[in-house]
Amino acid sequence: MPTSPIQRIVRNRFPARRFSVVLLAAMLVMTTLPAHAASKEMIELQTQVQQLLDMMQRLQSTVDSRFGLVQHLVEQSADSVNQMNATVNALQQKLNAQTEASSGKLDTVSGQVQSLNDSFDELKSRIAKLDKELQDVQAQLQSMQAQGAAPVAGGAQQPQQPGGQPGAAAPADGSVQPTAPPQAAAPPLQDSYQSALRDYNAARYDVASSEFTDVITYYPNDALAGNAQFYLGEIAYREQKYKDAIKAYNGVLENFSGSPKAPAAQLRKGLALLQLKQTESGVHELRSLIQRYPQTPEALQARSKLNAMGVRINPNPR
Numbered sequence: 001m002p003t004s005p006i007q008r009i010v011r012n013r014f015p016a017r018r019f020s021v022v023l024l025a026a027m028l029v030m031t032t033l034p035a036h037a038a039s040k041e042m043i044e045l046q047t048q049v050q051q052l053l054d055m056m057q058r059l060q061s062t063v064d065s066r067f068g069l070v071q072h073l074v075e076q077s078a079d080s081v082n083q084m085n086a087t088v089n090a091l092q093q094k095l096n097a098q099t100e101a102s103s104g105k106l107d108t109v110s111g112q113v114q115s116l117n118d119s120f121d122e123l124k125s126r127i128a129k130l131d132k133e134l135q136d137v138q139a140q141l142q143s144m145q146a147q148g149a150a151p152v153a154g155g156a157q158q159p160q161q162p163g164g165q166p167g168a169a170a171p172a173d174g175s176v177q178p179t180a181p182p183q184a185a186a187p188p189l190q191d192s193y194q195s196a197l198r199d200y201n202a203a204r205y206d207v208a209s210s211e212f213t214d215v216i217t218y219y220p221n222d223a224l225a226g227n228a229q230f231y232l233g234e235i236a237y238r239e240q241k242y243k244d245a246i247k248a249y250n251g252v253l254e255n256f257s258g259s260p261k262a263p264a265a266q267l268r269k270g271l272a273l274l275q276l277k278q279t280e281s282g283v284h285e286l287r288s289l290i291q292r293y294p295q296t297p298e299a300l301q302a303r304s305k306l307n308a309m310g311v312r313i314n315p316n317p318r
Contacts, residue, residue, distance in 0.1 A: 113297060117264065121197060121227060129190040186218040193224050196231070205235045226256030230265050242272040245253060263298040270302065283311055 005020060102146075196211030212228035212235075219225055233248030245268065252265035266289045273282035286302040293299050306313050 013048070064088065113301070126194060129194060183210060187214055189215065189219050189222060189224060192218075193228065196228065200231055200235065205239065209235050225258030226252055227261055229256060230259070230261040233265065233268060237268060237272060240275075242275050245269075245272045263293040263296045266292070267298040267302055271305070283309075287313065287315070 150249040192211055195213050196208050196215065199205075199208035199211060209232060212231050215222075216225045216232075229248060229251045233245045233252065236242070236245035236248055249269040249272070250266040252259060253262055253269070256262065266285060270285035270289065272284045273279075273285060283306065286306055289297045289302045303313055
């Protein structure tokens with residue numbers, strides 16, 4: 001049974017046995033002493049009780065003040081926790097906004113880098129075309145010089161064919177030999193590729209796709225064929241035909257693995273898989289890109305994409 005504060009104070013000031021003895025002695029004295037002695041004892045008891053009551057009030061006051069202090073501290077702690085929660089929520093919202101902005105910037109930067117690559121490819125194509133034209137002009141000059149020096153050295157020109165080709169004699173009977181019909185010639189590589197790039201940059205995707213296909217068909221072993229295969233994937237990606245884009249990018253990775261467009265093809269393949277909600281396959285492709293081409297700009301873009309998604313670049317070992 002719980003004890004009151006008065007009882008605890010009385011027990012502390014007067015141990016149990018002593019208190020019972022004193023109480024019994026007081027009763028005996030009160031029964032034996034005269035009335036004035038009993039009155040004196042009652043006054044002393046009243047004084048002690050009053051002292052106990054005063055002590056109890058002071059104790060209650062102390063408890064109330066301590067309880068108020070504790071309550072104030074609890075309220076302060078609750079306010080601090082609420083402020084901390086508000087701060088954490090604000091930081092979380094800010095982080096989410098920054099993540100979304102970073103993802104958008106990453107896509108923009110990726111497009112800008114790809115545009116720079118396209119412009120660089122077009123510039124290289126133009127330089128190669130100019131070099132070829134220069135070589136043709138040099139060859140024509142050398143041929144003209146050789147033809148001018150031939151009459152002086154030989155004294156007479158060689159007989160020509162009816163078609164104008166030197167060095168072959170005409171038939172003895174004077175008849176003209178039939179010529180074979182000309183075969184369909186392949187379009188010039190540099191012209192076709194440069195024209196395809198111009199149409200691609202001008203968003204004439206149908207024409208560009210046909211021209212890139214011609215490059216792959218007529219020059220399958222040339223380095224520009226790998227570039228053409230990559231741009232077929234880019235056309236499909238821009239038209240949001242992600243499955244066709246993945247197929248074209250696989251053509252680059254499987255048939256032109258040494259092409260300078262291989263890292264970009266693997267990056268775009270991973271992004272296309274993510275667009276198709278094939279997250280696991282897309283993440284795997286980006287991780288593979290980072291491992292195969294760690295020092296390329298495409299690997300940096302893959303790291304940024306994985307970080308924006310909150311995905312570990314290196315998976316946990318099993």
